[in-house]
Structures are given as C-alpha cells and as structure tokens.
Amino acid sequence: MLERLLRALTPEDVAGFAHIFETLHARAYRWDLWHAAYVIEGGCSDDGFTDFRSGLIGLGREVFENALRDPLTLARLSGDSAFSQEGMRYAARRAYERITGRRLAVDVARAIEPAGEQLDEEVFLRKYAELERRFGPR
Numbered sequence: 001m002l003e004r005l006l007r008a009l010t011p012e013d014v015a016g017f018a019h020i021f022e023t024l025h026a027r028a029y030r031w032d033l034w035h036a037a038y039v040i041e042g043g044c045s046d047d048g049f050t051d052f053r054s055g056l057i058g059l060g061r062e063v064f065e066n067a068l069r070d071p072l073t074l075a076r077l078s079g080d081s082a083f084s085q086e087g088m089r090y091a092a093r094r095a096y097e098r099i100t101g102r103r104l105a106v107d108v109a110r111a112i113e114p115a116g117e118q119l120d121e122e123v124f125l126r127k128y129a130e131l132e133r134r135f136g137p138r
Contacts, residue, residue, distance in 0.1 A: 002058075002088055006095035015104060018092035021057060022108040024064065025089065028053040031116040035124035036071035039131045040083060048084065055085035075134040 006014050037052040038044040044052060056064055059077070066073040096104035119127070 003091040003095045003098075006092055007098055009095075011096060011100050014092050014096045014099065015106075018096065018104055018106045019108065021089070021092060022106045024057050025050075025053050026108055026110050028056060028064070028068065029111055029114050030068075031114045031118045032071050033067065034114055035119060036067070036074060036128050036131055037083065038121075039125065039128040040074065040135045050089065051084040051086040054088040055083040058085050058088050059083075071128065072130055075130045 006017060009017070033053070033056070034044060034049050037049050041048060041052065056067060063074075063077065093104045093106075096102070125132070
C-alpha cells in the first residue's frame, strides 16, 4: 500500500521520503529499542530489528518519538500493533525504480553498533516486563 501511494509522487518527493525514512531508521538503531523489540517479538535478530524499526516508523511520528524517549510507551498502544514491517523499508526504492526506471541511492550515515548500552538479557527482561505483559509471547 505504501509503495502504491509513493508511486503517485514525483521522483524527487519519493527520494525525499526515502531519505527521511532512512534517517529515522538510523536514529532508532539503539540498544534500548532492540531490547524492547526482543521482548515484544519474543526474540529479535539483526534482521528482525531492522524490520521492527521499519514498523515503528510506520506507526507514526508520535509513537516513534515517544518510543525513542522511553520504549515502555509502546505498552500503551491499543490493538495488535504490527511492529515487524520488512516491506516498508523498501517501498520508496521500489516506487522510485518503477517511476524512473533507475535505482534509488539513499546516503544516510549509519552507526556500526547500536547507540546506548547493551544490557544482559536478564536485566532487560526485568526492565521491560511491562512490554512482556502487554504483548505476551508471540
């Protein structure tokens, strides 16, 4: 659906969307969010965290910014929020290629390691117990 909406835009607007999306994706590359994703998803690989961040962006600015301030705010979401959204990250690239026939290069600085402190599993499971209660085993 996102790709279809993006195809209605100009190539410049699609490229701008892709740049903003990738910038947000890089901002969310943090240990606290990875720990929260692990609890919410019942485990979280590197690829899984990539998809989680895409879905988090897709939930909108308010949810995204609140989660950056405190991942526990995710427990307040209503309904069954779908965090893992692999296709969302590639929607702009696919739309751009379909519109122009060319590949879209998005140049955004990315950290090698997540920001913040990596906690032991026992510690972050306690810290994010509220997320476990809210989302339960998946």
